[in-house]
Amino acid sequence: MNRLSTPWAAAMGLSAPILNAPMGGVAGGALAAAVTRSGGLGMIGIGSAGSTALLQRELAYLSDVDSPFGIGLIGWGVRVEPALLEAALASRPALLSVSFGEDWSWVERARGSGSVTATQVADLDGALRAVDAGVAVLVARGAEGGGHGQPLRGTLPLLRELLERVDVPVLAAGGIASGRSLAAALAAGASGAWIGTAFAACRESTLSDAAREAMIAADGTDTVVTRAFDIALGYPWPASMPERVIGNGFTDAWHGREHELAADHGALAHVRTAIADGDYRLAPVNAGLGVGDVVAVEPAAAVIARLCAEAWDALRR
Structure with a gap:
């Protein structure tokens, strides 16, 4: 007990x-x-x-x-x-x-x-x-x-x-x-x-083993609050509710440029492929500021x- x-x-x-x-x-x-x-x-x-x-x-x-x-x-x-x-x-x-x-x-x-x-x-x-x-x-x-x-x-x-x-x-x-x-x-x-x-x-x-490894390697300073993945994947989350994820190549390229992302079909296809392949250099992993304790x-x-x-x-x- x-x-x-x-x-x-x-x-x-x-x-x-x-x-x-x-x-x-x-x-x-x-x-x-x-x-x-x-x-x-x-x-x-x-x-x-x-x-x-x-x-x-x-x-x-x-x-x-x-x-x-x-x-x-x-x-x-x-x-x-x-x-x-x-x-x-x-x-x-x-x-x-x-x-x-x-x-x-x-x-x-x-x-x-x-x-x-x-x-x-x-x-x-x-x-x-x-x-x-x-x-x-x-x-x-x-x-x-x-x-x-x-x-x-x-x-x-x-x-x-x-x-x-x-x-x-x-x-x-x-x-x-x-x-x-x-x-x-x-x-x-x-x-x-x-x-x-x-x-x-x-x-x-x-989560996949690769996603867990991304969490273990990350610190709270590696996270970013963004709508990039919601825009890319067509999720119906309102603009007032972004998500905190581990920053990666996709957020580096598109965070703050979401209005452009919606029209870039190549980028949208790229991130969907990364998710299917478990490539977390581009695919999202949600994590909070406490991720450094993991x-x-x-x-x-x-x-x-x-x-x-x-x-x-x-x-x-």
């Missing part, structure tokens, strides 16, 4: 106040099962390119897991494919997160199915709208986070502001990849940590044990 806990984590049946972020294309059922078996809350992520069929396949990894797990969806993904929400609720997740949208009709349905509801927010206004809609848990997604989001505030300043203004549990997300950063979030009042980058490099994630490919259980032990030591000092 981990000694590190919070009242919210204990109420959710967790022995560690840690959730893996539901990263689309990265956090599948194998990672969710591994995190859940290790005392955290494992989350399956269905991203902008996901589907109901994909969710059903990933849920199979949790068929023999008795501990709580969660599912993370994208708001417009549910709007385009309503069956995603149906399939998610049918699996009885302990936590259902639907983020990046303003349709709150899912909240009452999830609550009626017995799931705790959560959503990612980037500022106080978004947090207040979510609470008014009945969302039970907020995820304070700071600008340090990898992948998509609104890069408006740092994680700890955002967390502080939300804790002063809302009465629901708040999870900290963005830049938490070490025990010290976990300790800082918990000491600031977070009910848990929503961790992406540290788990993306785990052997249970769906130095090896580990099982999720080892990541949770290390983060908790380091955080416990830091908090006792």
Whole structure:
């Protein structure tokens, strides 16, 4: 049993106040099962390119897991494919997160199915709208986070502001990849940590070995917040929600020139070929500012044990 806990984590049946972020294309059922078996809350992520069929396949990894797990969806993904929400609720997740949208009709349905509801927010206004809609848990997604989001505030300043203004549990997300950063979030009042980058490099994630190697070789200063890949791949992320990725040859060439990229069919074909070939000199790898703390490919259980032990030591000092 981990000694590190919070009242919210204990109420959710967790022995560690840690959730893996539901990263689309990265956090599948194998990672969710591994995190859940290790005392955290494992989350399956269905991203902008996901589907109901994909969710059903990933849920199979949790068929023999008795501990709580969660599912993370994208708001417009549910709007385009309503069956995603149906399939998610049918699996009885302990936590259902639907983020990046303003349709709150899912909240009452999830609550009626017995799931705790959560959503990612980037500022106080978004947090207040979510609470008014009945969302039970907020995820304070700071600008340090990898992948998509609104890069408006740092994680700890955002967390502080939300804790002063809302009465629901708040999870900290963005830049938490070490025990010290976990300790800082918990000491600031977070009910848990929503961790992406540290788990993306785990052997249970769906990333390729080459993508994991790119993460291990990178530092936070190697990341860039860009829309280049969204433009190249035709993903429907709004301009207000760019993604933080490890910079490479493609971002060097096109970041800041996205208006030109949309018309350059050769460049678009080039990056698609690189993705198919696993060539991360051009293909995207999402990573947050904590990527420098990722130095090896580990099982999720080892990541949770290390983060908790380091955080416990830091908090006792």
